[in-house]
Amino acid sequence: MPRIAPHALAIPSSGIRRIFELAAGLDDVVHLHVGEPGLAVAPHVLAAGARAWEDDVTRYTANGGIPGLRAAIARKLLRDNALEVDPDQVWVTAGGMQALHQALSLTLDAGEEVLVPDPGYTNFSMAARHVGAVPVPYRLDPATGFQPDLADLERAITPRTRVLLVNSPSNPLGVVHPAAVLRDLVTFAARHDLWVVSDEVYERFTYGVPHVSTATLDPDGRVLSVFSFSKTYALTGARVGWLVAPAAWAPMLRSAQEAVVSCVNAPAQLAALAALDGDQGVVDDAREHYRGTLEAACELLRAKGIRFHRPQGAFYLWVDVAHASGGDVEAWCAEFLLTRRVAVAPGTAFGARGEGWVRVCVAGERADVLAGLARFPE
Structure with a gap:
């Protein structure tokens, strides 16, 4: 038989999905492992998608997306992110993951390197391997509030480094990088002539601190920004x-989009447009719901004497279980699921520096979150 491409075999599996699959076969599980909002989709968004199906809006759209949606995104970026872009710079993708994949596939050649945060979202390394590139972790340390260290980044640079990946608000840490840190990262990238891929999927969920879009601090046009409706x-x-x-990438992206998905399905795009142009109160309500759940969860963990990182954004808690996990947090998470019926994501799913930690999603029902955390060992 012909061989499978080596870079395909190098794609790491997801430690989150392993817990997901194990939990799927069990009853009475408290699900705190997947980053899935538990709140209902706004009725006007559902109605827009349903109407599109009923009206048979099922044909191809432009590769970059429905013009009205691209224009609405450009208006949103100017209004909310202080980022002025032409709609032709906006490319509607099949979720934030395809946006990430497009960014990496167009900036990395086989064997080249991308600097990824550790701990950082599992799919950063998966997407890099998928395009034949090499993810190189840069350290995020609890002693510095999980903010990146420029000296550590300098040590990670090699002649093959082409991209710096930045994630704020962070999955899994909930860390928000302030403008000064992002400016330093952009300056570092310019010094080494790197592209910057900025994952801002959790932009609307910050607590007491502002979200800053990395591209607003970029004078050279080296930042590629990833967003999502998810x-x-x-x-x-x-x-x-x-x-x-x-803007100069438009011809290249048109071809790249055609080669991968042609375009995103039209009803989903119209639902997204309704979400963006409709009442944003649902987003404000979601943020306050997550804030309240995080406060209650932090109070519970403090009362149990369990160490955790208090997030400034996203909807995750990064919890230290090293006192119980015995140096193998992945095995501990599986055992915790089987014996205590609580599913959490092992920290090592997010990089080697996640050993001894777990990620807890607090986006579901507050009672479920608190019930699951109450079962954590003291």
Whole structure:
């Protein structure tokens, strides 16, 4: 038989999905492992998608997306992110993951390197391997509030480094990088002539601190920005995100989009447009719901004497279980699921520096979150 491409075999499996699959066969599980908003989609968004299906809006759209949606995204970026872009720079994608994949596939050649945060979202390394590139972790340390260290980044640079990946608000940590840190990262990238891929999927969920879009601090046009409707509007299964790229990339992106998905399905795009142009109160309500759940969860963990990182954004808690996990947090999570019926994501799913930690999603029902955390060992 012909061989499978080596880079395909190098794609790491997801430690989150392993817990997901194990939990799927069990009853009475408290599900705190997957980043899935538990709140309902706004009725006007559901109605827009349903109307599109009923009206047979099922043909191809332009590769970059429905013009009205691209224009609405550009208006949103100017209004909310202080980021002025032309609609032609906005490329509607099949979720934030395809936006990430497009960004990496267009900036990395086989064997080249991308600097990824550790701990950081599992799919950063998976997407890099998928395009034949090499993810190189840069350290995020609890002693510095999980903010990146420029000296550590300098040590990670090699002649093959082409991309710096930045994630704020962070999955899994809930860390928000302030403007000064992002400016330093952009300056670092310019010094080494790197592209910057900025994952801002959790932009609408910050608590007491502002979200700053990395591209607003970029004078050279080296930042590619990744966004999504999934978390903001609880549209995870609709698969709509977007990539903001330099205007000169339009011909290249048109071909790349055609080669991968042609275009995102039209009803989902119209639902996304309704979400963006409709009442944003649902997003404000979601943020306050997550804030309240995080406060209650932090109070419970404090009372139990369990160490955790207090997040400034997203909807996750990063919890230290090293006192119980015995140096193998992945095995501990499986055992915790089987014996205590609580599913959490092992920290090592997010990089080697996640050993001894777990990620807890607090986006579901507050009672479920608190019930699951109450079962954590003291």
